[in-house]
Amino acid sequence: MLQYQFLFLITFLYLGIFPETNFFAEEISPGSAERFGGEFRKNWMPERPVDESLLKQNGIRRLESKHLTLYTDLPASEQVDNLPTLFDQLIPLLCHYFELNHRHYETFKVEGFLIDDFEKFQQGGAVHQVPELRHGYALRCRIWVRNPDSEYYRRHLLLHEGVHTFMGYAFGVWGPPWYREGTAELLATHLWENKRLTAARFPKSRNELSGWGRIEIVRNDFTKNRFRTIQNVFELESEDYDENTAYGWSWAFAAFCENHPRYQTAFRQTAWKLYGKPDSIAKHFTELLIKKIQNESPEWNKQEIMDHLDNDWLDFITNLDYGYDFERTRIDYDKNIQPFSAISAKEIQCQIQTDKGWQSSGIRLEQGKTYRFTASGRFQLAEKPKIWYSEPNGITLRYYHSIPIGTLLATLIPDKTENFAPKKETTGIGFSMPKNFGYGEVWTPEVSGELFFRINDFPSELSDNNGSVTVKLTVN
Numbered sequence: 001m002l003q004y005q006f007l008f009l010i011t012f013l014y015l016g017i018f019p020e021t022n023f024f025a026e027e028i029s030p031g032s033a034e035r036f037g038g039e040f041r042k043n044w045m046p047e048r049p050v051d052e053s054l055l056k057q058n059g060i061r062r063l064e065s066k067h068l069t070l071y072t073d074l075p076a077s078e079q080v081d082n083l084p085t086l087f088d089q090l091i092p093l094l095c096h097y098f099e100l101n102h103r104h105y106e107t108f109k110v111e112g113f114l115i116d117d118f119e120k121f122q123q124g125g126a127v128h129q130v131p132e133l134r135h136g137y138a139l140r141c142r143i144w145v146r147n148p149d150s151e152y153y154r155r156h157l158l159l160h161e162g163v164h165t166f167m168g169y170a171f172g173v174w175g176p177p178w179y180r181e182g183t184a185e186l187l188a189t190h191l192w193e194n195k196r197l198t199a200a201r202f203p204k205s206r207n208e209l210s211g212w213g214r215i216e217i218v219r220n221d222f223t224k225n226r227f228r229t230i231q232n233v234f235e236l237e238s239e240d241y242d243e244n245t246a247y248g249w250s251w252a253f254a255a256f257c258e259n260h261p262r263y264q265t266a267f268r269q270t271a272w273k274l275y276g277k278p279d280s281i282a283k284h285f286t287e288l289l290i291k292k293i294q295n296e297s298p299e300w301n302k303q304e305i306m307d308h309l310d311n312d313w314l315d316f317i318t319n320l321d322y323g324y325d326f327e328r329t330r331i332d333y334d335k336n337i338q339p340f341s342a343i344s345a346k347e348i349q350c351q352i353q354t355d356k357g358w359q360s361s362g363i364r365l366e367q368g369k370t371y372r373f374t375a376s377g378r379f380q381l382a383e384k385p386k387i388w389y390s391e392p393n394g395i396t397l398r399y400y401h402s403i404p405i406g407t408l409l410a411t412l413i414p415d416k417t418e419n420f421a422p423k424k425e426t427t428g429i430g431f432s433m434p435k436n437f438g439y440g441e442v443w444t445p446e447v448s449g450e451l452f453f454r455i456n457d458f459p460s461e462l463s464d465n466n467g468s469v470t471v472k473l474t475v476n
């Protein structure tokens with residue numbers, strides 16, 4: 001069974017005094033962010049040098065690479081001695097992620113302390129800057145990590161604190177907790193195979209990440225009705241990170257943005273303007289997002305874009321799992337939805353692809369009217385070990401969300417979506433509480449809104465589905 005490592009990564013940045021510059025009026029870009037960071041570093045206090053001989057006397061050895069000097073009391077092993085190589089690979093990946101010129105970071109160097117016996121480091125005079133060390137801590141270009149049980153998690157903590165030091169060095173500030181911890185968690189979640197680092201990994205299975213447990217944290221909160229809206233994530237405060245749930249939700253939001261083509265750019269570019277009050281950073285993120293989407297799709301207004309963001313987030317959290325298929329679950333909203341009454345035909349047919357998530361029918365249902373649906377079709381639900389066929393009533397051999405896989409589901413996204421917290425009592429409103437349609441249904445919706453369909457399946461198992469369902473819709 002997976003043992004959660006309670007993560008109390010204490011983070012800190014010496015804020016000092018903002019440099020006297022006109023950066024706030026400047027166009028936001030990687031260059032402006034770096035110039036701000038450069039000015040900010042001028043105010044950094046000089047570090048008290050590490051006393052190498054005192055550390056050595058206390059059984060602490062030194063490992064060296066281009067970007068990291070690592071002091072540790074852990075005995076030599078391939079896993080520990082490769083950590084500087086791992087760290088060196090992180091830096092160019094961060095430059096790429098934040099669109100920074102890697103040549104500016106050739107001399108970026110971190111002093112790290114990987115600690116098994118805290119007392120040895122106390123006697124070695126290397127922890128005087130650390131108020132309390134439960135898991136990890138970063139200050140300017142120094143990091144401290146307590147050695148965890150899991151080798152995955154040891155690397156994770158080193159990378160997490162490494163992201164903090166890099167952002168502090170490059171940008172001068174880390175931004176509000178949701179952004180600084182979300183970004184650090186996103187980029188530290190990794191794959192280390194054949195001495196090659198893949199950062200910002202969306203895990204395919206829980207076996208990849210011993211001791212990580214972020215998906216379980218969010219799923220556990222969700223099933224206990226502790227869903228966090230995006231606004232709730234924005235409102236997380238530093239003290240909330242005494243509990244590892246805050247890390248789980250911050251990672252989830254960052255991973256959601258990183259893997260969704262509509263949201264990736266805005267989330268990444270928020271890093272270029274992290275100074276200011278916490279709520280101004282959230283506002284900056286949403287402004288970047290609206291600007292990008294309206295450039296590509298001018299038909300959507302601000303409110304619609306924000307509603308889509310909230311709906312997409314709710315769908316993601318409802319189905320969050322290892323191997324989540326972002327490509328197939330991406331929801332395309334239909335700007336030209338029409339009410340059934342505006343269509344001259346008596347019957348409307350919709351084709352629902354079984355290898356995708358929610359799909360718009362292009363139809364708007366009206367509150368209080370009664371509709372009759374019939375569904376038909378035979379489709380493939382699994383390929384291995386043998387092909388499984390299903391019809392819209394599903395297969396009772398396997399269940400997802402307590403509903404047989406293959407079952408046709410439907411839901412409405414109300415015209416005005418103000419509260420996205422799932423409502424247990426009402427099915428058929430929002431992506432988290434669909435109606436189970438099966439072969440058919442007679443339905444009188446309680447609200448008006450856009451009608452969506454999908455078949456019930458695990459979010460990591462859509463790629464082996466094949467075929468479609470035909471839904472016929474009439475007004476009763």
Ligand SMILES: [Zn+2]
Pocket residue numbers: 009010011160164180181184
């Ligand atoms: Zn942190």
